[in-house]
Amino acid sequence: VLFVVLCFKRQLTFEDGLLLFGLIIAFLVYSGIRAMRERIKDPTVEDLIDPEGVGGLPKSNLAIGATLIIGLAGLPIASHFLVDSAEQLARIAGVSESVIGLSLIAFGTSLPELATAVAATMRRQSAVAIGNVIGSNLFNILAVMGVAAMITDIPVTPEFLNFNLWVMLFAAIIVVPYTLARANIGRISGILFTISYLVFIYANFA
Numbered sequence: 001v002l003f004v005v006l007c008f009k010r011q012l013t014f015e016d017g018l019l020l021f022g023l024i025i026a027f028l029v030y031s032g033i034r035a036m037r038e039r040i041k042d043p044t045v046e047d048l049i050d051p052e053g054v055g056g057l058p059k060s061n062l063a064i065g066a067t068l069i070i071g072l073a074g075l076p077i078a079s080h081f082l083v084d085s086a087e088q089l090a091r092i093a094g095v096s097e098s099v100i101g102l103s104l105i106a107f108g109t110s111l112p113e114l115a116t117a118v119a120a121t122m123r124r125q126s127a128v129a130i131g132n133v134i135g136s137n138l139f140n141i142l143a144v145m146g147v148a149a150m151i152t153d154i155p156v157t158p159e160f161l162n163f164n165l166w167v168m169l170f171a172a173i174i175v176v177p178y179t180l181a182r183a184n185i186g187r188i189s190g191i192l193f194t195i196s197y198l199v200f201i202y203a204n205f206a
Contacts, residue, residue: 003141004165007156017149024142082108098159099204110136137172167200 002023006016086105090097113136120128148154178185 001169003145004169007165008161010156010161012145012149012154012156014150014153017146017151019146020142021146021150024138024146027138027142095205096159098157098164102164102204103201163203171196 003020006012006020009016082105086100087097089104090100093100113132116132117129120126120132145154175185177183178189
């Protein structure tokens with residue numbers, strides 16, 4: 001809701017970015033304090049993710065450090081090619097860059113979350129799956145947009161204000177009844193969510 005309100009200023013400024021980024025810091029601090037309190041209450045609590053059966057993990061600290069450095073070095077290069085490719089695709093397809101961002105880029109950058117959620121769900125670790133999705137959205141709105149807005153002002157186009165922001169808000173709100181009712185998100189709900197996403201993508205391209 002806060003993000004929608006800020007977008008209706010027609011431009012996200014440094015002050016808006018600072019506010020958003022400050023909120024993600026506050027959330028992380030709160031989460032850390034809460035986690036420490038839970039550990040004090042129950043010292044037997046272990047990490048939710050059991051690495052057993054997960055292959056391809058570096059074994060030594062040196063390998064872990066090297067993998068991290070290579071990943072960090074490759075990230076800005078890959079991001080550069082991603083943005084350039086998106087602009088070219090938009091011109092070829094005759095659609096706006098926002099449509100490419102809402103579809104191909106958003107889907108591509110969300111594939112790690114999708115893989116994590118599916119893997120966690122299949123291993124009956126629903127808290128990891130849901131936490132991954134909620135956490136990803138929080139970081140995208142608060143940290144990603146916060147840092148980007150602090151670097152440069154970000155204009156908000158009418159197409160976002162008239163349609164996309166409301167779909168985003170609806171997608172966030174629709175999960176709330178499941179939480180309040182402590183209900184499972186079953187296959188039927190999953191199918192409906194997926195169909196809704198496909199309709200959203202079609203509406204943007206149409």
